[in-house]
Amino acid sequence: MNDNERLAELLFGGIDKTEEYFEAKYPDRGLKEGARVTRFAPSPTGYLHVGGLFGALTDIMTARVSGGVSMLRIEDTDKKREVDDGVSAILDGFSDFGLDFDEGVTKDGEKGDYGPYTQSQRVEIYQTVAKRLVAEGKAYPCFCTADELNEIRAEQEKSDVLFPGYYGKWARCRDLSYDEIKRRIDNGDKYVIRFRSDGDESRKVFFDDIIRGKIEMPENVIDEVLLKSDGVPTYHFAHVCDDHFMRTTHVIRAEEWISSTPKHIALFKACGFKLPKYAHTPQVMKIDEEDGTKRKLSKRKDPEAAVSYFVEEGYPKEALIEYLMGLLNSSFEDWRRANPKENVMNFPFNLKKMSASGCLFDLVKLNDISKNVISVMNAETVYNLVADWAKAYDSELYALLSADPEKAKAILNIDRENPKPRKDIAKWSEVRNYISYMYSELYKENYELPENIAYGDAAAIIEEYKKAFDINDDKQQWFERIKALCEPLGFTPNVKEYKQNPDAYKGHVGDVSTVIRVALTGRTNTPDLYSIECILGKDEVASRLEKAEDFYREGK
Numbered sequence: 001m002n003d004n005e006r007l008a009e010l011l012f013g014g015i016d017k018t019e020e021y022f023e024a025k026y027p028d029r030g031l032k033e034g035a036r037v038t039r040f041a042p043s044p045t046g047y048l049h050v051g052g053l054f055g056a057l058t059d060i061m062t063a064r065v066s067g068g069v070s071m072l073r074i075e076d077t078d079k080k081r082e083v084d085d086g087v088s089a090i091l092d093g094f095s096d097f098g099l100d101f102d103e104g105v106t107k108d109g110e111k112g113d114y115g116p117y118t119q120s121q122r123v124e125i126y127q128t129v130a131k132r133l134v135a136e137g138k139a140y141p142c143f144c145t146a147d148e149l150n151e152i153r154a155e156q157e158k159s160d161v162l163f164p165g166y167y168g169k170w171a172r173c174r175d176l177s178y179d180e181i182k183r184r185i186d187n188g189d190k191y192v193i194r195f196r197s198d199g200d201e202s203r204k205v206f207f208d209d210i211i212r213g214k215i216e217m218p219e220n221v222i223d224e225v226l227l228k229s230d231g232v233p234t235y236h237f238a239h240v241c242d243d244h245f246m247r248t249t250h251v252i253r254a255e256e257w258i259s260s261t262p263k264h265i266a267l268f269k270a271c272g273f274k275l276p277k278y279a280h281t282p283q284v285m286k287i288d289e290e291d292g293t294k295r296k297l298s299k300r301k302d303p304e305a306a307v308s309y310f311v312e313e314g315y316p317k318e319a320l321i322e323y324l325m326g327l328l329n330s331s332f333e334d335w336r337r338a339n340p341k342e343n344v345m346n347f348p349f350n351l352k353k354m355s356a357s358g359c360l361f362d363l364v365k366l367n368d369i370s371k372n373v374i375s376v377m378n379a380e381t382v383y384n385l386v387a388d389w390a391k392a393y394d395s396e397l398y399a400l401l402s403a404d405p406e407k408a409k410a411i412l413n414i415d416r417e418n419p420k421p422r423k424d425i426a427k428w429s430e431v432r433n434y435i436s437y438m439y440s441e442l443y444k445e446n447y448e449l450p451e452n453i454a455y456g457d458a459a460a461i462i463e464e465y466k467k468a469f470d471i472n473d474d475k476q477q478w479f480e481r482i483k484a485l486c487e488p489l490g491f492t493p494n495v496k497e498y499k500q501n502p503d504a505y506k507g508h509v510g511d512v513s514t515v516i517r518v519a520l521t522g523r524t525n526t527p528d529l530y531s532i533e534c535i536l537g538k539d540e541v542a543s544r545l546e547k548a549e550d551f552y553r554e555g556k
């Protein structure tokens with residue numbers, strides 16, 4: 001045994017496995033040529049960010065279109081930043097939006113043969129690799145305290161070093177003898193395990209980023225920490241070990257990691273592991289409402305940064321996924337037009353076609369997409385989804401809907417299931433207002449009319465309509481009756497005629513029905529009025545007409 005091997009035993013006496021054991025335990029996946037293995041690797045530090053959903057979708061789609069495997073790995077090595085419900089916030093976020101990984105952590109434990117998929121349970125793997133690196137002289141223990149590290153930094157600042165950090169002549173523990181190390185360990189001194197970098201700052205590393213193309217950077221020179229003093233790895237070392245033993249082919253991660261990639265390349269090389277392909281995804285940005293600048297979505301300023309916002313607001317999960325898919329690949333919209341009914345997950349996503357610059361998250365666009373998605377749902381589906389949402393977020397609405405589901409479905413069915421459905425609803429939290437006039441508990445009268453209609457004329461229209469109205473009419477008869485009101489009151493049933501000769505009339509049939517619409521719903525714009533009257537019923541229609549007439553007469 002040479003000194004390095006003795007040192008490896010001294011530091012990792014408890015590690016009895018070798019890497020061969022793990023190589024055999026996690027064999028090559030034997031997937032078909034071109035199949036991509038990806039992983040989404042969040043840290044449980046709070047909530048699931050919409051950028052996380054974006055990243056996860058990229059991983060899942062990259063694996064899916066290539067017949068590969070996507071994994072969900074929980075990176076919980078930074079216990080200081082971890083929050084209690086961090087993992088469930090992530091898992092809930094994915095299940096709320098119907099995203100499923102092929103392997104990894106799930107709500108009911110784990111699935112897949114390459115686990116554990118939680119880093120804190122993989123410490124033996126990291127230590128086994130670290131032990132080998134020490135035995136080969138590629139890693140060493142470092143006893144420097146925080147104070148000493150600060151001292152080194154201060155000295156480097158004073159002498160204007162180009163690359164500050166722990167390396168080369170600055171690395172005080174790089175060449176400690178076995179005996180010195182043993183003495184300090186026996187003394188109870190704390191240490192970390194550092195990488196012994198052989199990088200040269202004048203040399204360059206290159207890598208091909210799938211999204212960004214060739215990237216050139218100075219080689220890593222830093223003796224990076226691999227294992228912290230509690231034996232737990234840093235992100236850098238965990239990334240290298242995990243993505244090797246999980247047989248990841250494509251590391252897709254946020255652009256903030258680009259600057260660390262030379263470090264990772266050096267570590268892969270030192271470990272003798274095959275380098276995965278890298279793709280650094282752009283950040284999700286928004287236009288600041290106040291100053292119009294493009295900036296990162298921030299939890300503090302933007303409620304929509306957290307995925308839970310979309311659940312609370314009641315966006316159907318398909319809408320957000322459709323929207324994100326359009327951000328991922330701009331060709332999605334054309335594909336969607338050509339394949340309106342296809343499952344969104346069958347989109348032929350192309351990682352290479354992702355844009356490298358930050359993509360803009362635009363709630364207005366999301367609302368448009370969501371309106372389309374909701375407009376093609378049938379009333380039964382809308383009812384079920386609204387009721388589910390209301391149960392959690394609007395108990396009064398839930399009580400109204402569930403007291404008479406047939407009425408609610410009839411309301412939600414108006415102008416639906418036809419070739420040109422209305423696109424009024426973007427999210428379930430809008431439904432309360434959308435249907436409020438159909439429930440006396442929610443209805444608030446509002447008799448405001450467009451300026452061209454005088455109160456006196458409105459009162460006269462309602463007076464006549466009250467006499468003419470018959471709940472048993474079919475739609476044709478209903479409309480004929482409204483048309484018949486026009487001429488005696490100075491309006492015309494013929495819109496064209498009105499347009500040709502506006503001075504000859506007080507208005508046209510559209511104005512007459514507006515008066516009735518406002519009297520019954522408090523609005524100038526609603527779905528089909530005939531259907532609304534049928535659902536409101538004879539008595540309610542009569543009573544609302546009565547009240548409106550009184551109002552217009554008094555207001556005259």
Ligand code: GLU
Nearest residue numbers: 041042043075239252253
């Ligand atoms: N845990 C890292 C993060 O949340 C993951 C980065 C990666 O995907 O490698 O930023």
